[in-house]
Amino acid sequence: MLNIVKTAEEGKVTYSLEGRLDTNTSEELETDLTETIQEAEELIMDFEKLDYISSAGLRILLAAYKAMVKKGGMKVVHVNSTIMEIFDVTGFSDILTIE
Amino acid sequence: MSDDIFTIELKGRIDSGNSHEVEESIMNQLSGYTGKSVILDAEDLEYISSAGLRVLLRIKKTYPDLQIVNVRSEVYEILEMTGFTEIMTVKKAYRVVSVEGCEVIGQGANGTIYRIDKDNVVKVYNNADALEDIQHEREVARLALVLGIPTAISYDVVRVGDSYGSVFELLNARSFTKILVNEPEKMDWCVEEYVKMLRKIHDTVVPEGKLPDMRQTVIGWAEFMKDYLEPADGEKLLSLVKAIPHDNHMIHGDYHTKNLELQNDEVLLIDMDTLAVGHPIFELASIYNAYIGFSEYDHEVIKKFQGFDFETGKKFWHKVLSAYLDTKSETKIKEVEDKARIVGYTRIIRRSIRRGGLENEKSRAEIELWKKNLVELLHKTDTLNFELNELEIEADIDKLQEVLSFIEEHLSKTDCSPKAEMQISLAAEEIFVNIASYAYNPNKGKAWLRIEVSDEPVTVTLTFTDQGMQYDPLARQDPDVTLPAEAREIGGLGIFLAKQTMDDVIYEYKDGKNILQLKKNL
Secondary structure, eight states: OOOEEEEEEEEEEEEEEEEETTTTTHHHHHHHHHHHOOOOOEEEEEEEEEEOOOHHHHHHHHHHHHHHHTTTTTEEEEEOHHHHHHHHTTHHHHHSOOO | OOOOOOOOEEEEESSSOOOOOOHHHHHHHHOOOOOOOOEEEEEEEEEEEEEHHHHHHHHHHHOOOOOEEEOOHHHHHHHHHTTTTHHHHHEEOOOOOOOOEEEEEEEESEEEEOSSSSSEEEEEEESSSSSOOOOOOOHHEEEEEHHHHHBOOOOEEETTTTTEEEEEOTTTTTHHHHHHHOOOGHHHHHHHHHHHHHHHHHOEEEEEESBBBHHHHHHHHHHHHHHGSSSHHHHHHHHHHHTOOOOBEESSOOOGGGGGHHHHEEEEOOOOOOOOOOOHHHHHHHHHHTTTTGGGTTTTTTHHHSSSSSHHHHHHHHHHHHHHHTTTOOOOOOOOHHHHHHHHHHHHHHHHHHTGGGSSSHHHHHHHHHHHHHHHHHOOOOOOOOOOTTEEOOOGGGGGGHHHHHHHHHTTTTTOOOHHHHHHHHHHHHHHHHHIIIISSOOOOEEEEEEEETTTEEEEEEEEEOSOOOGGGGGGGOOTSOGGGGOOOOOOOHHHHHHHHEEEEEEEETEEHHHHHEEOOO
């Protein structure tokens, strides 16, 4: 239900997510991210193909964001309007760097 | 000729040409007879005109108990048309039909159906004194037909050996059992047609008092079972059955694929004598028995009865239940199946015991298995009622996907936009995860979800119920969404999101239950 494609280029790691980032699928991403964060300089979350996010997904984003702030930061790109609304009501659109 | 009954044979034609003669002859024969019971044997009577009928009336004046028996159908028609069948006892002569070597095309609770020629079938009743049963079946079949259920109505009653049979026209028909046996690739089509007819039956409202109430019958079975169960289990069974809501919709009572016929392109229901009114769980119970219950101990039973194997029957039942409940949710299917099994086992245990099942080893082992399953189910069941829009599910995060699929299934039947669907799904996820994580912690428990869609304005309402510790999620303070990232806590967003994406959220604690209702206007 969540397809994770990870590409790395000189410390810049991009996660392209496809499907749903919810209670069921967030664990897999979280495990992967925890490792990546230790080495990555910069993090890009590509949401182009992501349809759905719940609070479980938001928690991971927030944790990753906090971890990356001291380094090259984290960007979320290609966010669709439905997910953008969720970022808006939760204040995440003010916190995260969204492009 | 016995002492108190006087029998006279009528022959040939009685019309204005000979009616005087016939009357005189009858009166002569009766002179000296002091009894009141006169029987006219009309076996050889070919025709009777109104002059002849007047003779009958005059005889009846002197002998009020006059009966005319062995009446051929041509003569019977005259008597029926003129109203004579209502003023005196007229008994038809029954055609004799042999079923030797005929193909058995159906088998019901009360009889067996044979094909006697290309266009006709006869249902032979198990009970030798079956005229009342035949009358009953005719009446209920007529009632069903009038209420819109396609069925065959018998047009003649015949003698078959020592028993009676009723004859139906059934052209070129094949039973669904036959189709399943010979063309297994058509199973999905059979399921579809079978369920379509089942829905039609269950959607039919029957006028009060026209058909027996199945609930009363099943209460009787449950009372019988009290002698064979632990007192607490017997009580539980009885109270579960008694709590099934009254229902005035039709149920067939013996709805299996031998009783569904395909005639040309029309699907016909036959074997109507078990027709009743009641909750669909009673019907599902008998369907469960037909495909699984009876064969659960000895898988060969279904082969003898239906001609296909146990696995095929099981598959058919599962597909039927899924289609009938209009859901792919295994939890929902299992919930209703378990309820059906309670009624189903009750029926077959009683049936087997009454047929001496406790006296032979195999049946005893069979009864033991059914009873073990019944008791197990009784311990975990609170109601035999079920609603299509309700899901009873373990409050466990592993079940989240099923909860979401259930909601999606229901929303797919509405004009819900993808965005609204996503928002409803989001709210459901947050609430269910919350219940699964905290309500029974560290123990396990159940959650209930009900989904309702109402018109004007189109609104979707989700109601989550659990019996865990009292907790009002709305009482919790909303997170401050204006705080910077460093000050934000990881967590606390779920309920807030549910509140934000839905239009109305109400919490109530009632009868030991947390009830959370979430509304979304579409």
